[in-house]
Amino acid sequence: MNYEELLKELVLNDERIMVLxxxxxxxxxxxxxxxxxxxxxxGISEQTMIGIAAGLxxxxxxxxxxxxxxxxxxRAFEFIRTDVGIANLPVKLVGAVPGFLSEANGPTHQAxxxxxLMRGIPNVNxxxxxxxxxxxxxxxxxxxxGSPFYIRFNNLKxxxxxxxxxxxxxxxxxxxxxxxxxxTFGMLLRQAYEAMIxxxxxxxxxxxxxxxxxxxxxxEVIINAAEETSLIxxxxxxxxxxxxxxxxxxxFLKNNLTNNVLPIALDNKWFKPALLQDILNYEGFTGPQIAxxxxxxxxxxxxxxxxxxxx
Amino acid sequence: MSVLxxxxxQELEKKALKVREHIIRMxxxxxxxxxxxxxxxxxxVYLYSKFLNISKENLNDPARDYLFLSxxxxxxxLYGTLAEMGFIESQRLQNHxxxxxxxxxxxxxxxxxxxxxxxxxxxLFAVAIGVALDCRIKNQKNKIVVLVxxxxxxxxxxxxxxxxxxxxxxxxxxIIVDRNHFQANIETERLIPLEPLEDKFESFGLATGSINGxxxxxxxxxxxxxxxxxxxxxVIIANTLRGKGLPSIQSRADRWFCNFSESEVESxxxxxxxxGITELTSETLTVR
Numbered sequence: 357m358n359y360e361e362l363l364k365e366l367v368l369n370d371e372r373i374m375v376l377x378x379x380x381x382x383x384x385x386x387x388x389x390x391x392x393x394x395x396x397x398x399g400i401s402e403q404t405m406i407g408i409a410a411g412l413x414x415x416x417x418x419x420x421x422x423x424x425x426x427x428x429x430x431r432a433f434e435f436i437r438t439d440v441g442i443a444n445l446p447v448k449l450v451g452a453v454p455g456f457l458s459e460a461n462g463p464t465h466q467a468x469x470x471x472x473l474m475r476g477i478p479n480v481n482x483x484x485x486x487x488x489x490x491x492x493x494x495x496x497x498x499x500x501x502g503s504p505f506y507i508r509f510n511n512l513k514x515x516x517x518x519x520x521x522x523x524x525x526x527x528x529x530x531x532x533x534x535x536x537x538x539x540t541f542g543m544l545l546r547q548a549y550e551a552m553i554x555x556x557x558x559x560x561x562x563x564x565x566x567x568x569x570x571x572x573x574x575x576e577v578i579i580n581a582a583e584e585t586s587l588i589x590x591x592x593x594x595x596x597x598x599x600x601x602x603x604x605x606x607x608f609l610k611n612n613l614t615n616n617v618l619p620i621a622l623d624n625k626w627f628k629p630a631l632l633q634d635i636l637n638y639e640g641f642t643g644p645q646i647a648x649x650x651x652x653x654x655x656x657x658x659x660x661x662x663x664x665x666x667x
Numbered sequence: 668m669s670v671l672x673x674x675x676x677q678e679l680e681k682k683a684l685k686v687r688e689h690i691i692r693m694x695x696x697x698x699x700x701x702x703x704x705x706x707x708x709x710x711x712v713y714l715y716s717k718f719l720n721i722s723k724e725n726l727n728d729p730a731r732d733y734l735f736l737s738x739x740x741x742x743x744x745l746y747g748t749l750a751e752m753g754f755i756e757s758q759r760l761q762n763h764x765x766x767x768x769x770x771x772x773x774x775x776x777x778x779x780x781x782x783x784x785x786x787x788x789x790x791l792f793a794v795a796i797g798v799a800l801d802c803r804i805k806n807q808k809n810k811i812v813v814l815v816x817x818x819x820x821x822x823x824x825x826x827x828x829x830x831x832x833x834x835x836x837x838x839x840x841x842i843i844v845d846r847n848h849f850q851a852n853i854e855t856e857r858l859i860p861l862e863p864l865e866d867k868f869e870s871f872g873l874a875t876g877s878i879n880g881x882x883x884x885x886x887x888x889x890x891x892x893x894x895x896x897x898x899x900x901x902v903i904i905a906n907t908l909r910g911k912g913l914p915s916i917q918s919r920a921d922r923w924f925c926n927f928s929e930s931e932v933e934s935x936x937x938x939x940x941x942x943g944i945t946e947l948t949s950e951t952l953t954v955r
Contacts (some may be wrong), residue, residue, distance in 0.1 A: 401827040411797020
């Protein structure tokens with residue numbers, strides 16, 4: 357089953373659900389003939405699409421609105437904040453090709469501040485699935501949650517075998533090591549997993565966490581990682597400001613915690629537009645490069661980072 | 668053809684006068700956007716009294732009509748009307764700008780009769796399209812009315828909504844332009860000219876008509892013809908005067924947001940009833 361098939365099933369089983377798009381039909385191109393007048397394409401008008409979604413929600417609908425992640429979260433930002441956020445309406449915002457998935461489109465299409473923007477709006481939650489399987493596991497609950505949700509659309513092949521239990525605000529623990537924690541979300545789970553294999557081959561014990569929802573965030577899993585492992589790596593295809601690294605900082609301050617933290621993110625710059633694998637190579641986000649960055653980090657900080665497996 | 672009798676028109680005029688009294692009272696102790704409220708008062712009074720199927724009793728009925736106040740800062744006119752129509756107690760308007768209620772410079776949905784919050788211009792046409800689409804899918808005959816300001820037409824999202832409502836042939840929608848000829852502190856035609864305005868809407872695929880927005884007979888004649896064209900949203904350009912009813916502020920660029928003294932309010936209430944012209948000394952708010 358793919359995203360379109362599951363969405364169709366949800367639409368046909370729940371008359372509240374409607375599908376909207378601002379002429380971004382890549383993932384839903386067969387739906388018009390299958391769901392009839394519950395499919396609405398407004399053309400390239402992201403602002404109007406969000407206003408319409410709010411109006412539909414006022415009438416009891418659950419609108420699922422599709423657009424490219426940048427234009428959805430940025431062009432229509434004030435409509436999301438004002439019509440969806442203030443009113444706390446159950447509008448679901450599906451942002452296509454977020455982060456590195458915009459590939460060779462260039463900076464106009466690079467949604468790498470989308471998490472920051474969406475989580476900053478009261479009431480709006482954020483779901484960042486690691487791949488298509490992960491997205492489908494969470495989709496039903498996210499759509500029926502009653503809250504506004506931003507979904508960082510991701511239909512890549514499965515990076516790992518996922519846990520089928522999905523709870524909003526609960527992370528998926530991929531492995532339970534106790535030296536290094538890698539916190540990640542979205543498509544970089546695959547690279548994180550590859551890095552984990554390399555690190556473990558060098559005798560390090562890795563705790564790999566797929567956060568799934570960044571808002572609400574699983575504080576418990578982060579607090580445990582801070583208390584039980586020696587280094588936390590935040591890995592994200594997002595600007596270093598406002599995303600996972602910032603979320604971690606907020607949780608640490610709130611809980612009076614401290615730890616060694618290595619952020620792997622986009623630091624005050626847009627990334628090199630190219631095909632996905634070439635972006636990862638160029639920006640240093642392949643599995644081996646991530647593993648190397650982590651090893652270099654704790655080797656230069658041997659005075660502060662005590663890796664249990666190496667003592 | 669107007670079907671209003673002379674008595675009905677007199678009754679509407681009386682009600683509008685009451686609403687204007689409420690607005691004037693809300694223009695002290697913090698003030699309000701009085702000019703834009705007075706320009707659309709007659710329209711809102713007419714809509715609630717003669718055109719819209721909305722009452723205190725049917726607010727939860729999915730088959731009722733809708734009025735979206737997109738310009739938002741004209742909300743004293745709506746609150747005054749809601750008080751006169753029995754949606755809220757008139758006394759409640761004394762809570763204007765108080766923290767114990769939700770009555771402030773822009774609409775809040777906690778007040779019965781308010782469909783949606785606004786204040787950021789160019790939003791509610793789109794929200795209304797969502798409601799209109801749902802009504803149509805459910806084969807309901809609701810009328811969905813949106814009141815926009817003429818200054819608001821600067822916003823690109825209004826024109827997006829024109830394209831989309833036209834594409835979806837939403838003839839269950841009525842867009843009323845409160846054409847009071849002012850932006851905040853400057854005439855529309857001097858800053859960002861809108862004319863020929865009807866042509867603009869027509870070229871976007873909407874059907875238009877224009878009226879004197881202070882004449883109940885003209886309103887009735889025009890609204891009784893809706894939809895103007897099957898398959899097209901209707902636009903009514905209502906030519907109005909900002910500050911209508913108060914010659915001392917009427918069509919004055921500097922009288923946009925006003926915060927009058929208590930004695931000015933008393934004098935303005937007399938002025939509304941045709942007794943004298945108020946000498947205004949309180950400062951006015953200008954954005955340019």
